Each structure stands twice: as C-alpha cells, then as structure tokens.
Amino acid sequence: MENPAPSFCVYRLHWSQRAFALLFLALSVFFVVGSWKGVFFGEEEPRPFLIILSTIFLLVGLGLSFNAFQTTVTFTGDAIELRSILNRLKLPLSGIRGRREYVARGEEGGGTRYLCLIPEDDRLPTLQFMKNYTFDDAFYRWFNELRDLDAEDKRVRKDANFGLV
Numbered sequence: 428m429e430n431p432a433p434s435f436c437v438y439r440l441h442w443s444q445r446a447f448a449l450l451f452l453a454l455s456v457f458f459v460v461g462s463w464k465g466v467f468f469g470e471e472e473p474r475p476f477l478i479i480l481s482t483i484f485l486l487v488g489l490g491l492s493f494n495a496f497q498t499t500v501t502f503t504g505d506a507i508e509l510r511s512i513l514n515r516l517k518l519p520l521s522g523i524r525g526r527r528e529y530v531a532r533g534e535e536g537g538g539t540r541y542l543c544l545i546p547e548d549d550r551l552p553t554l555q556f557m558k559n560y561t562f563d564d565a566f567y568r569w570f571n572e573l574r575d576l577d578a579e580d581k582r583v584r585k586d587a588n589f590g591l592v
Contacts, residue, residue: 432507432520432569438500440561448449448495452488459485500560507544509554516552518544525574545576 462481465471524547532537540558
C-alpha cells in the first residue's frame, strides 16, 4: 500500500454535529425551566406529563452532547478504533479486508453517508462510522487505497448474469 494509515490521529465529529447537540441541550434546558418554574414558585399545580417529558428531553440533550464531544475515530500505531460513550471497537490495520461506503436513506429523502471497514476475520468487529468526522486528505488517501468491496460485488454480479443486465 503506497499510502500508509495516518498514525496517531484522532478524528472527531464535525462542528455542525456538535453545535446541533449543544442547541438541543440548550432548548431542553429552557423546556425544563419553563415546565418547572411555575411549580417551584407555587403559581401552578405540577403537571406530571410535562415534567416527565421535559426531563426526558434534558436527558436526551445531555446524552447527545456528551456523545458528540466524546465519539472519535482514532488511529493508533497498528489499529483503528471507533470510540463512543457506549462502545469501543478496535480493528487491527493488518486485519482489514476492504472498505465499503453506503448511504442510509431517511424518510424525507435525505441520507447519511457511512464508511465501513470490513475485517478479514469474522471475529473482529466491522467498523461503521458516519462521514461527518473531520477526516483529512491523508485519511481519504488511505481509505480509498483499501480494496473496494462494493466494486468487486458489482463486478461479480455482472459476470454472474452473463451480461444480461
């Protein structure tokens, strides 16, 4: 491989993802303050549904913000790791069979692009991460030099149907 993997690099989520998480957190704090304010000052009776809903929004906002600032794709000397608040997946660089790239379509027609690293051994984890990280040119040079498993699948399908499709 001409372009080696970036060594000791940490890629974080793009600033727009982080800003969205902080905005959601700020709005959920306003929602909590608005729904609890009247209760604390004795101006209104507690409304359990509103209090529970606002608390859930606050917890989701905290989780989104914490995740947005803690999730990373990290290159160590010999492996690539996907670190999040709930998980830590590690794939040795020597154990990568190839790459895939796909788009997960949403209901609105938009989609999220994902990059995928497929291991040689089924016991190793497959790393899938959004393209919304602050990847640099060195990462994309390395990633694009890996075997393109999507292109190989298309070639196999084309050969398998004797050129009829």
